[in-house]
Amino acid sequence: DADVTQTPRNRITKTGKRIMLECSQTKGHDRMYWYRQDPGLGLRLIYYSFDVKDINKGEISDGYSVSRQAQAKFSLSLESAIPNQTALYFCATSFGQNTEAFFGQGTRLTVV
Amino acid sequence: DQQVKQNSPSLSVQEGRISILNCDYTNSMFDYFLWYKKYPAEGPTFLISISSIKDKNEDGRFTVFLNKSAKHLSLHIVPSQPGDSAVYFCAASEYGTYKYIFGTGTRLKVLA
Numbered sequence: 001d002a003d004v005t006q007t008p009r010n011r012i013t014k015t016g017k018r019i020m021l022e023c024s025q026t027k028g029h030d031r032m033y034w035y036r037q038d039p040g041l042g043l044r045l046i047y048y049s050f051d052v053k054d055i056n057k058g059e060i061s062d063g064y065s066v067s068r069q070a071q072a073k074f075s076l077s078l079e080s081a082i083p084n085q086t087a088l089y090f091c092a093t094s095f096g097q098n099t100e101a102f103f104g105q106g107t108r109l110t111v112v
Numbered sequence: 113d114q115q116v117k118q119n120s121p122s123l124s125v126q127e128g129r130i131s132i133l134n135c136d137y138t139n140s141m142f143d144y145f146l147w148y149k150k151y152p153a154e155g156p157t158f159l160i161s162i163s164s165i166k167d168k169n170e171d172g173r174f175t176v177f178l179n180k181s182a183k184h185l186s187l188h189i190v191p192s193q194p195g196d197s198a199v200y201f202c203a204a205s206e207y208g209t210y211k212y213i214f215g216t217g218t219r220l221k222v223l224a
Contacts, residue, residue: 042216098144103155
């Protein structure tokens, strides 16, 4: 089983709909992240969380919200999806200073 | 403002030769640098990292070089293999922020 699991893996939704992407981890890491990948733009940070009570905006948080339900769970919501939120979304976790982040398999979201 | 830049979107190299991927950064407070590899339909996987107190780190066929004065790092793959064909992202982190800023990626194609 994957250490960082994202659900769903693929989703097509309509403009204006609310959608939630979920991430869970079994690594015991305290830090969790949401990134989106777009062609030519690389990976951009949406939100990150250091623990259940700590949520921080990243580079591109507008139009998104997050919830850290437990140390192991971090959800990303699009309250009213729009077509330019079509992208690959990745959840990641890390622990400690100067260590690597571990990524999930990604969610491909298409907003039509 | 792109703090981490990968100016070459793509690179083709013959099998057995050296692949050199480059990355520049603007934030002098970055003190930890990472390289990730990404295959299609998978999440990024960690490859190698380097702390700002070093100028070189080696792991098998992969070597990362850091030039702090030029704010430049590079990844050398020797010898290159067809299985190395993937998108490579460099990333940087500033001490105490615990967030990772990624570049736009370089698509490496190793020709058999």
